[in-house]
Amino acid sequence: MAGMNLDHNDFQGRAAPVLAVSIALAVLSTVFVLLRMLSRGAIVKKIALDDYFMVLAWIIAFGMTMAVIWGTRYGLGRHEENIPPEWASTLKKSNYAFSVLYNPALMMSKTSILIFYLTLSKSNHTFRWATIATLFVVNAGGFALTMLNIWQCTPVNAVFQTPIPDSASCTDIVTIYLSSAPLNIITDLAILFLPMPILTSMRLPKKQKIILIITFSFGIFVAAVDVVRIAYLQSAAETRIANIHNNLNEDNNLTSENTDFAWYASLSFMWSVIEVNIGIMCACVPALKPLASRFLPRMLRDAGDVTEKDSSISAPRYTYNSEMANAHRVPSIVETPPSANESHAEPHEDEGPMGMMDFLTTPDMNGANGARLDRTTTMLTNTTRNTRPDSPTFFDFVNLNQKKSMVQMTSRDSVFPFAMVSLLFFIWGFEYGLLDVLNQQFQSVARMSPGQTSSIHSAYFAGYLIGPWLVGRWVLEHWGFKACYSVGLSIYACGTLIFWPSAVLTSYPAYLITNIFVGFGLSILEVSANPFIALCGPPQYAEMRLLLSQAIQAVGTVIAPLIAKKAFFETYFDAPSLVDTQYAYLGIALFTVLLAVVYHYVPLPEATNAELEDAAERMDGANKAQIRSIPVIWIILGLGAFSQFCYVGAQEVNGTTFDEYLAAVVGTDWSASNYLAVAHTCFAVSRFLAAGLTLLVRPRYLILIFFLGAILFQALSMHLTGRAGLAMLLMVFCMEGPLFPLIFALAIRGMGKHTRFASVVVTSAISGGAVFSPISSHIVNEGRGPQFAVIVAVVVFAAGTVMPIVFSSVGKIRRVVDPMSWSEAASDGRPSSTSSVASRALSIVMMGKRPSKENGAVEFRERSSNGGGQT
Incomplete structure (x- = not known):
């Protein structure tokens, strides 16, 4: 043969x-x-x-x-x-x-x-x-x-x-x-x-x-x-x-x-x-x-552990005390000395098969065939075989130190959680910026039409529509804020991995699915991360904190494309370079999974619905007010979601038409990627500047100013050409930068126990990016040109101004969305006047401060557990 x-x-x-x-x-x-x-x-x-x-x-x-x-x-x-x-x-x-x-x-x-x-x-x-x-x-x-x-x-x-x-x-x-x-x-x-x-x-x-x-x-x-x-x-x-x-x-x-x-x-x-x-x-x-x-019992024991031989004489027994566990709501281990009858007991006879976890968690065995543990063997699990319940767990959770709620944190307390979540903002901004360049590379190699390119962007934002409702809300309600980080990062990693078959098959439908998964995962991150930053610390600085975190994210988005173009395809766009992008996607996915694991163990504060409700309570009851039988907080949420929907839609119009606009008004004397890097830098810098402005100007005024500025510069970019037109478009990016964090922070103010639901609603409104960019792309394809196409952004920005206009004109809404200083809080929202020390002390104590007397003088110290709401 x-x-x-x-x-x-x-x-x-x-x-x-x-x-x-x-x-x-x-x-x-x-x-x-x-x-x-x-x-x-x-x-x-x-x-x-x-x-x-x-x-x-x-x-x-x-x-x-x-x-x-x-x-x-x-x-x-x-x-x-x-x-x-x-x-x-x-x-x-x-x-x-x-x-x-x-x-x-x-x-x-x-x-x-x-x-x-x-x-x-x-x-x-x-x-x-x-x-x-x-x-x-x-x-x-x-x-x-x-x-x-x-x-x-x-x-x-x-x-x-x-x-x-x-x-x-x-x-x-x-x-x-x-x-x-x-x-x-x-x-x-x-x-x-x-x-x-x-x-x-x-x-x-x-x-x-x-x-x-x-x-x-x-x-x-x-x-x-x-x-x-x-x-x-x-x-x-x-x-x-x-x-x-x-x-x-x-x-x-x-x-x-x-x-x-x-x-x-x-x-x-x-x-x-x-x-x-x-x-x-x-x-x-x-x-x-x-x-x-x-055969190797010593290999599995710590030095100093009681051996099998010694355990029958002196080993203490650890038993599960159910009453103590119930009283403290944690498993309780109680050491009990061996009885006289047990101290010299013979090994127990074989009592039948033993579960695998008994061996996985215990190194010693005895008995005729070694299938049973000695009942007196030291075993630091939550039970012994004598007292094990019918359906035991094999692990023992111990949480003796109660963490402070995020809404009870002072500015100093919130430094670490703010830094850790802001780092997460930077990493996902960096990864998103890198993915954006890789997407452009794939679209170039696959020779996608403008319509296909636009649909890929829309697919990404479609993930924001379904992600918060299908997964984000459930995880946020049942597992808390931190769990959303690991879940969102894991789904995001899956999306980047799906790029592999998309690139191998050069498949447009598979690439659509990839972008949906990426948007889906990031939406779950945003459902948690944005409200976390807004809530973690004194509420009067919520907008400033969120602006700073989002600015850090924008910095990552600026840096990533510059690195990607140097590392992967500085001078060529062809099929071999697409192989590099596949390995880049694989590296991003593996790093993201590692990040999800790390953030599972990072100690971050949480807040229950009851604590969120307490934090939203106000002395003037503003968050409980109604307008024609409709609670004012739901009106705020609805306007915030609508404004967010419009803002993201207009932002995406500018993003998708940027290259074509540049070619129409400036030409190709400088690469579009360099101009885009400048635009993203303007976007990031404006967020840092706006964070400082929140200390001087009320956030609702800032939203209106930036919306009006975006409308003005966008309209000018439609009529000016050359460098002047480009400058106007860059100013639009400056105006866009602070809008997202400002809208988000104001939309969830005063929501109390409904804060999680409000975050889901506002995050899902980001799906506006899937609606308006196809319209502008259609206008370009019809031959009207990219300059005329940005009229879509002008109209949408104008619609977004409804929120700040209403917020500034309706008193009941204004009292909820405006952060109140301590002096205003002490006088129920009105400017403070001369009053007695006693009355001021009483009002400040009610708002979460306590008096103390040192050296004969009365001073006021902020409670470490202050959960003051809109104060």
Whole structure:
């Protein structure tokens, strides 16, 4: 039989390393699975559902690996000219078997891990639902990709034919693998980080805790291998494109079917084998803890821990005191000395199978077969086996220090949280600026029409319409402000990863989906970050804080494009440079995931609805006023959302028409990117300046001034040409800068317990960016020119002025949105006059200050827990 006689030629090229690595990985994964089953069957004495799925994953992976091994015997890893024609059919069959088995193997191993996660904690509903959601994505995505691999050719039998019939339609398998790469990375990272919040919250001896976290962190190797595999897939795809290009004649017709697939795809197949088998081995590591506990117990104990031998004599017992726990609302550990009868007790007899988490959290064992813990063993978990409840958690949350609410913070208290969230503002501004340049690169290479470019911008803002309502509101209400950062960053990372198949396939629909995901994730960030900055600290400085944070974000947006153009494509815009953007997207996604993890652990304050309501209370009851039976706060919110909708729409009109406007009024003597950098700098600087102006001018006046300035300069930009027209457009950017934070801060003033809902409403109003830019683009395409097209921005800016005009003309609204100084607060909103020390002291105490007497003088100190509302 041809191909069965192994000689030196059989191992030429890449076949030898592919064969050696595949055999080694198959052996190692087999050993790990056998040890896992030995541990669960012989020691734990309980083979669970996740074990059966792991065995199934190993069977499928073994078949997939054998397909690659078999393929190396029939030409996989060789150049096509070195493969005998009679091998072609067998090689294609082995390649097809590999491609069909790859995704089911990943799907089964990940399903095993996630089913195991479901056994970790039955009381942490967030963890369980996140695990279930990941389980659904793994299996739904795996099934879809498996079907795609099965039907890679239509009809299916065409995949085995050489050459492929003209009547058949086939998709290159390497392209399919590249397109599925984001799903694999996303699920790998989800599996890696899902249990970490629980593991890091456990109260265990230090060594045990470190070992436990490391045990669950082995999945990072799978993610790393997946990234390496992507690099080889990308190289294979480039080689295929080059071969096809070389086989084209002058009429762009293929002169040969030779694409050298066996050569360029071999290393990709090898790394796929590594990915699947490494995944199986890493998934088996936690289940090997019982073996380590049995044979290497000292490795798992901290120095000074009580040994099994000593525990029967002197080890204290830690029991769970339910009454104390209920009284303090935290699990309580009570040390009880061993009784006289227990101090010299014999080891307990075998009492049946033991749960996996008992071994994961406890190093010592005793009993006849080691399957039970000594009841007196020191064990710093929340229960002992004697007192364990029916549905225990394996972790122990302890929160003895109550954090101060964000609305109770003084300016000094708010420095750290303000700095941390402002840093987040800068990072996402930087990443967004980088993404904007990468988007332009993709649009250039894909030769998108102006209409397609406009629709991509609209897709991004469409994410703002659905994100706050579908996810942002629920997360904000149930998990708090900080949780939105991790959730939003995670979704944002998914959006950047989806760029990979978009670029590989040069797919316009896929790119639309990418931008929707990016907008979706950022909208969840904004739902939380903007109100957090506004609320965290004295309320009279809310607008100033938000302006400063948004200015820091704008600085990131200015810096990123300058770096991107130097790093990736300073002088050329072509297909090879698009490969650089793919790796840039991958880097952004991985960094964003890391950022999401970091912000999960950053200590940031929160505020309950009750605290928000207390902070909004005023002595004059202004926030409870009504206008024709409509609460004034809802009128404020509605006008704020409308104004935000108009502002973002007008801003996007200027952003999308900037290049065309520049070409029309100035020409091309200086690159558009340099002019845009100047415009963004003006935008950022104006926010810093406006932050200082809030100390002198009421915010509602500032909004009106900047809106009117935008209308004026926008109208002038329609009629002036040359440098004068450009200067007017740059002034429009200056006027735009402060509007967003000012509108947002005023729109949520006085909302109290409805603040979270108000934030969702105002954030979703950012979707105005999807409405007006297509209108201006249509005007340009109709031949009216970009100068005339900006009339859309003039009209929309004019509509936005409704908010500040109403805010300034209606007294009941004015009293809510105007920050009140301490002197005004003491006299119920009216300028203070001469009054007795006693009356002023009483009013200031009521507003959150307390008198103290030092050296015979009376002074007033701000309470550290001051939650004063509009004061």
